[in-house]
Amino acid sequence: MLPFARVSIIGLGLIGSSIARAVRQYMPTVRLTGHDADAGVREIARRIDLLDDVADHAGAAVTDADLVILCVPVGAMGAVAAEIAADLPADAIVSDVGSCKASVAQALSAVLPAARVVPAHPVAGTEQSGPEAGFATLFRRRWCIVTPLPDSDEAATIRVEDFWRRLGADVERMAPDHHDLVLAVTSHLPHLIAYTIVGTADDLQQVTQSEVIKFSAGGFRDFTRIAASDPVMWRDVFLSNKDAVLEMLQRFSEDLSQLQRAIRWGDGDALHDRFARTRAIRRSIVDQGQDDAAADFGRRHD
Ligand code: NAP
Secondary structure: OOOOOEEEEEOOOHHHHHHHHHHHHHOOOOEEEEEOOOHHHHHHHHHOOOOOEEOOOHHHHHOOOOEEEEOOOHHHHHHHHHHHHHHOOOOOEEEEOOOOOHHHHHHHHHHOOHHHEOOEEEOOOOOOOOHHHOOOOOOOOOEEEEOOOOOOOHHHHHHHHHHHHHOOOEEEEOOHHHHHHHHHHHHHHHHHHHHHHHHHHHHHHHHHOOHHHHOHHHOHHHHHHHHOOOHHHHHHHHHHOHHHHHHHHHHHHHHHHHHHHHHHOOOHHHHHHHHHHHHHHHHHHHHOOOOOOOHHHHOOOO
C-alpha cells in the first residue's frame, strides 16, 4: 500500500518539481496538488502539467492532502507553515526538504502540532533552480536524511521514510543538530569556499582580463559550478546553520594555516601526506556510488 494518496507540494522549484515528477513516475495513482508564491512559476507549472491542480493560495493546495511537503527556501519555512496551518486536515503530515534541520524543526513546530511534523532533507540537487530544472530521477541512489522531532509520531516518520524510498532514495535517520553539523562539513563549507574562490578570482580578473575564464579548466571551473547555486537558498542556509558553519570554518582556517606553513617551510612530506589522504576520500566516495569514476567528472574531450 502506498504511504500517501494525496500529496501537496509548496514551492515548485528544482526540488518541489523533481518530487512532483518522481511521484508521477513511481506512484502514478497519487493525487498531486501544490502552490508557489511566484505567479510566473505557477503559470509554468500549469503549462508543463506538473501537478493535478496548481492553487493560487497555499491554504487551498493543502485542504485535501495527507502529506504536505514544504520545498521553499529555509528562511520561508515558518511563514509557509503558518499560512497553511488553518487549512491543514487533522491527520495530514507535514514534511520539508530544507538543507538545515534544527532551525526548520523549530519554525514548523512553533505553528504546527509537533506529532505531525517530520522534517527531511534529500541530499540531492544541482546548481539550477525553478520548475523546469527538475527531473524524476534526481533522488535515485541519493541519501534522504529524515530528522524527526522528539514528539514526531513514529508511524508518521515511517510513512515519510517509505515515501522517500519509493522515490529511489536511501534513507537515514538523524537528530536535527547532528544533521546540521555533518552537512556543514559536506555541503555548506564547500559552497562557502566555492563562493569565496570564484569571488576572489573575479576581483583578480580586473587585472588579468579574460585569463581567469580562458584557463578555467585548471580547477577553477569545478568551483564555478557550485558557486552558481541559488543565492536566496544559500543565503538562508548560512543564516540558519550559523553555529555549525562557524565551527567548521574555524577548523578549516586552522588546517589552511598548516598548509600555508608547510608551503612556506618547504615541508613536502606534510603536503604529500595531506594530498594522499584526500585522494583516498575521493576513491571511497566513488566506491560508495556517490559519484562517477569517469575522469574529469565524465566531461567529453573530443
Ligand atoms: P528553487 O528552485 O529556487 O525553488 C523554490 C521555490 O519556492 C521558488 O519557486 C520560490 O519562488 C518559491 N517560494 C519562495 N518563498 C515561497 C513562499 N513563501 N511560498 C511559496 N513558495 C515560495 O529552490 P530549490 O533548489 O528547489 O530549494 C528549495 C528547498 O530545497 C530549500 O529549502 C533548499 O534548502 C532545499 N534543497 C535544495 C537543494 C538544491 O541543491 N537546490 C538540495 C536539497 C535541498 P520565487 O520565484 O519567488 O523564488
